[in-house]
Amino acid sequence: MFRDENIRDYNPVSTSSHYSPNQEAPPNAESIAVFKDVEKEYVIDKYKFKALKGASCKIPKGEMTFLFGPSGSGKTTFLNLLGLLDQPTAGEIYLMGEKVSDFNDNRAADFRSKNIGFIFQSFNLISVLSVLENVEFPLLHDNINRSERRERAEHYLEAVGLGELINRNIGEISGGQRQRVAIARALVTNPALVIADEPTANLDIRTSQEIVDLMTDMKSKFKTSFVICTHDETLINEGSRLIHIVDGLLQDTGGLK
Amino acid sequence: MIWQIALRNLIKNGRRTIITITAIGIGGLAMMLFGGFVTSIFFGVQTSNIQDQGQLQVYKKDYLKFGAADPDSYTIDNYHNAMDAILADPELKQQIYVITPQVQLAGIAGVAATDNSKTFIGRGVVQEDADKMRKWDGWNVKVETPATGLAGSGSEGAIVGKGMARLLGLCKPLNIPNCEDPPNLVKPLSDEVVDFSDLVDSDLAQNSTEVTENQGPQINLLAAADGAPNIVSVFIKDMQSQAQRAIDNAFLMMHFDTARSLLYGEDPRATSLLIQLNNPNNVDQVKARIQQIIDKEQLNLEVFTFSEVDPTFNRIVGMFSFIFGVVSLFLGIVIIFTITNTINLTVMERVNEIGTIRALGFRRGFVMRMFISESALIGLFGVIMAILLTLVIANIINASQISWTPPSNATPILINLMVLENPLLLAGIVAFLFSLAVLAAIYPTRKASRMNIVSSLHHA
Numbered sequence: 086m087f088r089d090e091n092i093r094d095y096n097p098v099s100t101s102s103h104y105s106p107n108q109e110a111p112p113n114a115e116s117i118a119v120f121k122d123v124e125k126e127y128v129i130d131k132y133k134f135k136a137l138k139g140a141s142c143k144i145p146k147g148e149m150t151f152l153f154g155p156s157g158s159g160k161t162t163f164l165n166l167l168g169l170l171d172q173p174t175a176g177e178i179y180l181m182g183e184k185v186s187d188f189n190d191n192r193a194a195d196f197r198s199k200n201i202g203f204i205f206q207s208f209n210l211i212s213v214l215s216v217l218e219n220v221e222f223p224l225l226h227d228n229i230n231r232s233e234r235r236e237r238a239e240h241y242l243e244a245v246g247l248g249e250l251i252n253r254n255i256g257e258i259s260g261g262q263r264q265r266v267a268i269a270r271a272l273v274t275n276p277a278l279v280i281a282d283e284p285t286a287n288l289d290i291r292t293s294q295e296i297v298d299l300m301t302d303m304k305s306k307f308k309t310s311f312v313i314c315t316h317d318e319t320l321i322n323e324g325s326r327l328i329h330i331v332d333g334l335l336q337d338t339g340g341l342k
Numbered sequence: 343m344i345w346q347i348a349l350r351n352l353i354k355n356g357r358r359t360i361i362t363i364t365a366i367g368i369g370g371l372a373m374m375l376f377g378g379f380v381t382s383i384f385f386g387v388q389t390s391n392i393q394d395q396g397q398l399q400v401y402k403k404d405y406l407k408f409g410a411a412d413p414d415s416y417t418i419d420n421y422h423n424a425m426d427a428i429l430a431d432p433e434l435k436q437q438i439y440v441i442t443p444q445v446q447l448a449g450i451a452g453v454a455a456t457d458n459s460k461t462f463i464g465r466g467v468v469q470e471d472a473d474k475m476r477k478w479d480g481w482n483v484k485v486e487t488p489a490t491g492l493a494g495s496g497s498e499g500a501i502v503g504k505g506m507a508r509l510l511g512l513c514k515p516l517n518i519p520n521c522e523d524p525p526n527l528v529k530p531l532s533d534e535v536v537d538f539s540d541l542v543d544s545d546l547a548q549n550s551t552e553v554t555e556n557q558g559p560q561i562n563l564l565a566a567a568d569g570a571p572n573i574v575s576v577f578i579k580d581m582q583s584q585a586q587r588a589i590d591n592a593f594l595m596m597h598f599d600t601a602r603s604l605l606y607g608e609d610p611r612a613t614s615l616l617i618q619l620n621n622p623n624n625v626d627q628v629k630a631r632i633q634q635i636i637d638k639e640q641l642n643l644e645v646f647t648f649s650e651v652d653p654t655f656n657r658i659v660g661m662f663s664f665i666f667g668v669v670s671l672f673l674g675i676v677i678i679f680t681i682t683n684t685i686n687l688t689v690m691e692r693v694n695e696i697g698t699i700r701a702l703g704f705r706r707g708f709v710m711r712m713f714i715s716e717s718a719l720i721g722l723f724g725v726i727m728a729i730l731l732t733l734v735i736a737n738i739i740n741a742s743q744i745s746w747t748p749p750s751n752a753t754p755i756l757i758n759l760m761v762l763e764n765p766l767l768l769a770g771i772v773a774f775l776f777s778l779a780v781l782a783a784i785y786p787t788r789k790a791s792r793m794n795i796v797s798s799l800h801h802a
Contacts, residue, residue: 170701170795191705198703205799209698213350218343223702225343270702 116179117278117310118144118167123176123186125162136162138333139176144312144326146277149304151321152314154330160314161282163330167312168201168280169193181277198226202271202309204281204300208263210255210270217242217251220269241269244306245299261292268299272307279303281313285320293320344708348715351688358684363723365680369673370728370775371735376669377767378736378759380662382483385763386755387658387748388622389485393476395648396440396618397625398632400424403642405614406651413446413613414568414605418643421612427639428617428632437628439478439620442471443612445601449565451594453510458524460509462502462563464594466601469493471616480622481763485755490595491580497600498557500576503593507581515559518581563594567605574604583752590752617645658748670771674778677724681782685717689790696790697798706791713787714780721779725772736761 125137136159144150144167154160165171166178169185178186185196202223203209210219220238229237242251245265250258258266264284271279281300285293297313297320304311321327329336352359401409402416409416418424421443429435445466452459469492476487491501504521507513513521557577564573576596584590602611619628629645636643649655689696696709736759745754761768 165796168701170799194700194703194705196703197701201703203698203701205698207694209694209701209799211347211695211698213347213354214343218346222343225708226703274703 115146116143117146117181118312119179120163120166121177121179123166123173123178125159125166125171126174136333137166137173140330140333140335141176142328142335144310144328146310147304147308148326149301149311149313150326150328152312152328152330153316153318153321155316158330159333160316160330162333164280164282164312164314167278168203169197198223198274200277202274202276202279204264204267204271204279204284206283206286208260208267208287210263210266212255214255215251216247216253216255216258216266219255219266220273223270223274226274237273238269241273242266244272244303245269260288261295264288264292264296265299268296268303272303272309275307276309278310278312281311283314283316285315285317293317344712344715345719347712348719351692351716352719355688355691358687359720359723362680362684362720363727366677366721366724366775366779367727367731369677370725370771371731372673373666373670373771373774374728374732374761374768375736375739375759376666377764377771378732378761379757380666381760381764381767382758383662383748384659385481385483385760386485386758387655387751389479389481389483390487390748390751391648391652391655392480392618392622393478393485393487395651396475396616397622398617398619398629398645398647399651400428400615400617400632400636400643400645401613403644405644406646409613417567417606417611417613418443418615420610421615422610423639424615424636424641424643427635427641428615431631431635434628434631434635437619437621437624438617440471440475440616440618442468442475442616443598444614444616445598445605445611446613447565447601447605449563449571449604451506451510452562452564453512453559454562456511458509458511460506461592462506462594463589463592464563464565464596464601466596466598466604467492468598469495475616475618478618480620483760484758488582488753491582492595492597495557495577495579495597497597498574498576499579500561500594500596500600502578502581502595503590504581504583505587505591506593507578509591510561512559512561512578512581516578516581521581563596563604565604572604572607574600576600585752670774674774677775677778678782681717681720681779682786684720685713685783685786688716689713689786693790693793693798693801696793697795697801700793700795701799709791710784710787713790714783717779717783717787718776721776724779725775728775729768729772732761 120140120142123137123140124135127134127136140163152160152163162171166173167180169180169188173186176186177184180196181200183196185193188196211222214222217235217238220242221234224234224237239248239251242248245268247262247265247269250262255263255266267284271281279300284300285296288296300311300313303309315321400418402418405416425441425443428441429438447464447466449462449464450459451462467490469490473489473493476489479485492499502510502512504518507516507518508521508523511523512518513523558579560575560577562573562575564571566572582593582595584593598612605611617632619625625647629647632645636645699709699712700706739757739759744757746757747754
């Protein structure tokens with residue numbers, strides 16, 4: 086199997102014009118994800134449309150990586166492939182040293198449940214569950230008893246500053262608080278990678294910055310890699326890794342902001 | 343937590359949930375009430391048959407095949423021997439409530455004074471035994487069959503069907519309501535009328551249609567077992583309507599000894615032995631034991647259940663079972679469509695949630711379990727509603743004393759919906775409804791679980 090050490094040494098040999106951000110990663114940094122000539126083509130009403138055109142990159146482990154680009158540039162497609170929500174039309178994807186691009190549905194689901202957390206633009210919380218229950222929910226995968234589930238969920242809710250609101254219904258909290266719940270839910274399974282797709286798009290500027298700061302804190306606290314997709318450059322923190330994507334191609338941004 | 347989510351979603355969509363639960367509840371109510379009605383028919387008709395003919399009947403070997411054409415050759419000779427042999431078995435003695443001989447006969451009944459005569463189909467019964475049998479109610483279904491009416495009539499008493507009474511011109515003498523004697527009752531003798539009054543004792547013949555005190559009108563019966571016919575005179579005590587017109591127009595019941603002497607003189611012969619058991623659920627075992635004894639004693643007899651002798655009961659069971667099956671099928675289809683529609687709407691509303699759950703790493707099976715749990719809860723509540731409604735409405739119907747006449751009965755009986763008395767049927771309906779609820783959810787939930795995750799997440 087293609088393990089992490091091999092990934093670290095992997096240097097894409099590509100004649101395509103796109104930039105490979107792995108060149109900017111620190112020499113000793115391990116990669117959480119590697120994209121190798123990944124393409125994604127959609128067919129809409131018999132018309133083919135290429136959303137990703139041979140993307141190759143390495144995403145360093147334990148860092149916050151921003152995926153930046155305008156609407157329709159392929160950011161979400163990139164995240165869907167990174168999160169094993171979709172399969173590439175061509176190319177290979179490696180996550181934590183494992184080739185995941187040809188996983189079947191069940192294997193991909195199992196991999197996601199153990200290794201990947203998601204934060205969505207519209208929070209995507211389950212409306213009939215309370216704040217605490219929403220965070221507990223991903224733990225249903227493992228045979229964890231109820232009290233332990235609660236304990237872990239409370240721990241992460243405390244971490245995102247919602248310790249007082251655990252019994253509230255989702256409808257009773259603000260948008261910013263809902264996104265904090267979503268962050269706690271993404272972290273509760275202790276994943277290696279958290280993927281956030283426009284997590285601040287539905288929030289005001291102040292709350293947006295708070296959410297990004299919170300994710301930065303969580304990254305440091307739980308040693309989790311974050312890949313955040315945004316079209317708002319002002320949210321990108323100092324020292325973060327940056328991948329610029331335009332028209333399905335990864336562009337050189339100089340790596341670190 | 344799956345059940346919590348399911349329950350809360352049902353509460354969230356309260357109006358839709360109530361409509362779906364009500365559809366199951368009403369469908370279940372219809373099935374349970376009809377099932378209770380069918381059960382009451384099964385037990386009621388069985389009880390009527392058992393009260394009249396017992397659970398088991400013993401005949402001479404091959405009587406059912408050939409006895410109708412040659413009854414004299416297929417009688418039970420020395421019927422006492424057979425009865426004694428059966429009752430000598432201590433186990434059978436405990437099981438048997440009544441064992442009694444019966445004579446079946448056919449002949450001509452005539453009223454001398456009016457020159458009126460017609461064929462009859464008769465039974466000779468031991469009055470005490472027959473009346474005891476008619477009080478049997480092994481399933482407590484409260485079917486009340488009137489007594490034979492032969493009690494206290496001496497050996498010459500007899501009962502006729504209402505049609506028979508009308509045709510013989512006995513409506514007025516017996517004061518039968520809604521019964522009209524034939525308009526050409528008194529007429530001169532003709533070739534068509536069988537006149538055998540001169541064969542009967544002249545003193546008896548004189549009184550013909552006169553109602554003698556405590557005895558009733560007198561008729562003469564002519565029948566032959568083999569060779570020359572015999573004649574007896576009987577007094578008609580009363581009439582009893584029979585279920586079928588053809589039988590009602592010819593029915594006559596008399597004392598066993600009178601019928602026996604009419605056919606066989608002093609010979610101790612009978613057409614059959616009727617056996618009524620204490621325990622209605624032990625018939626096959628007793629039947630096998632009786633046949634064993636008969637074979638051992640080399641009596642050349644056969645034992646049958648009442649439904650083997652007369653398949654009417656099985657046809658009634660078959661007919662009502664078929665109707666019940668068809669009704670259940672249609673109700674089931676309506677319920678399936680209702681639940682499928684509800685789950686489809688739920689799935690459509692929760693596409694984004696399905697995508698989220700799948701993104702969080704849950705397999706397709708988990709999504710299916712989520713929606714099937716919802717459907718199962720709907721089924722459960724629907725079943726509870728059906729049971730509660732059934733108990734209330736069945737009690738109201740049973741208490742309202744509505745009567746009807748079953749296919750095999752001549753007299754109406756009270757409707758007694760037997761819902762709880764047939765737990766197997768009740769459990770079957772509950773299982774059927776619950777299974778429908780779960781099955782109906784499979785297609786929409788399977789569709790939901792196979793949705794593309796990316797498309798689901800972008801569903802508004």
